[in-house]
Structure formats: C-alpha cells, structure tokens
Amino acid sequence: MQFVTFQHAAGQPRPGVLVDGGVVDLSAVAPDLLTLIQMGEQGLAGARQAITGAGTPIPLAEVTLLAPTPRPRKNIMCVGMNYVAHAYESARARGRPETLPPHPVYFTKAVTAVNHPEGIIPFDPGVSEQIDWEVELAVVLGRTGKDIREAEALDYVWGYTIVNDVSARDLQDQHLQFFKGKSLDGSCPMGPAIVTADEIGDPHNLRLTLRVNGETKQDSSTNDLIFNIPTLLATLSRGMTLEAGDILATGTPSGVGMGQTPPTYLRPGDVIEAEIEKIGVLRNRVGG
Ligand code: ZN
DSSP: EEEEEEEETOOOOEEEEETEEEEEOOOTTTTTHHHHHHTTHHHHHHHHHHHHHHOOOBBBBEEEEEOOSSSSSSEEEEEEEOBHHHHHHHHHTTTTTOOOOOOOOOEEEOGEEEEEEETTOOOOOOTOSSSOOOEEEEEOSSSOOOOOOGGGGGGGGGEEEEOOOOOEEEHHHSSSSSHHHTTTOOOOEEEEEEEEEEOOOOTOEEEEEEEEEEEEEEEGGGGGGGHHHHHHHHHTTTTTTOOOOOOOEEOOOSSSSSSEEEESOOTTEEEEEEEETTTEEEEEEOOO
C-alpha cells in the first residue's frame, strides 16, 4: 500500500492511502499517518478495511499531498558517504584523499526542515549560496527496537519513501559537521508516499535518479550502497532505541552539485525531481 498525508479543500492534514482513482481518507483509522504507523498491524488492517469499504475515493486532482509525516517525532536520521562514487566525489571536492568510511557516518536533519512534495525550497543568499541536492532512499521504521540483529532488521521496516537531503555546502564546511548545513527550513523534501515494505520487495535493487530542470544529475541503484539497510539498522540501534515512525535516509549516490566541475548549485526557479523506482517522483522548486 502507498500511504500519504493529504489536504482536501483547505482542511486539516489527514492520513490516506492511494488507490486507483485517488485517495482513501484514513482519518477514521488514525488521526495522522505517524499514529497509524505506530499502530502496527492494526493500522494496516484498518487501512485495508477502509479501502474495501470506501465509496468513491477523493480524486488526486482535488488534494494536496504533504510530506507523509509532516512532523516526525525526532530528527530525520541520515547516513553520509554511503555510495563509493559519492564518497570519492565528496573527498575530491574538499581536497581530501579518496577513502571510504570504515563505519557508517550518521547525522540528523531537524524536524523543522521537513518539506512537502511540490513544496518550495527557500533560497536566501544571505544564508547560503551553495544549496545542493541529494536523492536518497529513506527507511520508515514500523517497530521499536534496540540492538536489532542484522538478520531481523528488515522486519522492523514499515515502508520506504524518498528524501531529498538538500544541503547547504558552505554551512556544512564552515561549521565542521553536518547538522546546521543539513537543517535549513525546507531542506528535507519527503514523499510523495510511504510505500509499504511488501510492495517494495528487495530494497537493495531500486534505481534512484535526480533531475534538475529535466537534466539527469544522479542515476544509480541502491544495489551500490556501501552499508546496506540491515547493517545500518543494526549498527545504529546498538545501545540506542529506534522507534516506530523513525526515518533513516540511507545516503546519496554520486552526481551532487558539489562534485561537478566546476561545482554547480541550485538557483531560484530550479525544479528538482528525485525519483526512486516503485515509490515515485518527489518534485520541488527553489524559491526566490
Ligand atoms: Zn545525504
């Protein structure tokens, strides 16, 4: 199933599920999608029942899709340098030796950075002039766990979505770590849907691409992840509780703006499309 958060006729955000012909409202099952995820099997059963019992779905043209979880409970967790070619392009861009991280590199993005499908990415040259793009497969957890074993890690995954890990490279460099440069308002476009794990099948065989104004900049496969999803979840949860509804973006492949010769960054009016097979296209525009 493909779960969304949507607004209809300027009403409150509601949880929904996509079907042929539109969206089925799930607000009778849960007040929001995060709660529905936390309900586990009961939430999914409620959704199935709503699909069967629904009258005419609300046509997609009548709704606005929001980020699937517009206000996650905690920061969006991320992995840096998790594709070989991207780790090398990042090192080259900073004049460092081309090495691969021996362990996953974790950081987070502030919850206030979450942005919606078709949402505007703010552009303020007084804040940053090096706004960059990063298409990423994001894992949404469906169970709470600690010391998760690799062999069981995928049982903790509720579904998958797309995150564009928009990054202010100048701020990332100035402040010596990722948090500030990765957490500007609007710098975490997410969606358009969370696709449940059963519909994705193997998460390590998905093509992911990113286009700026129609020109392909990133084109890779999750097959190229350095640390795969079980390894990431096992390592991250060692001695640290992960909760249902938590989001982990798994890293970006090569082709970011910082790695181009010369480096190219986003400008007002640019349209960015981050696409992942079986999930969809996450489109955003840079504001002025
Ligand atoms: Zn990233």
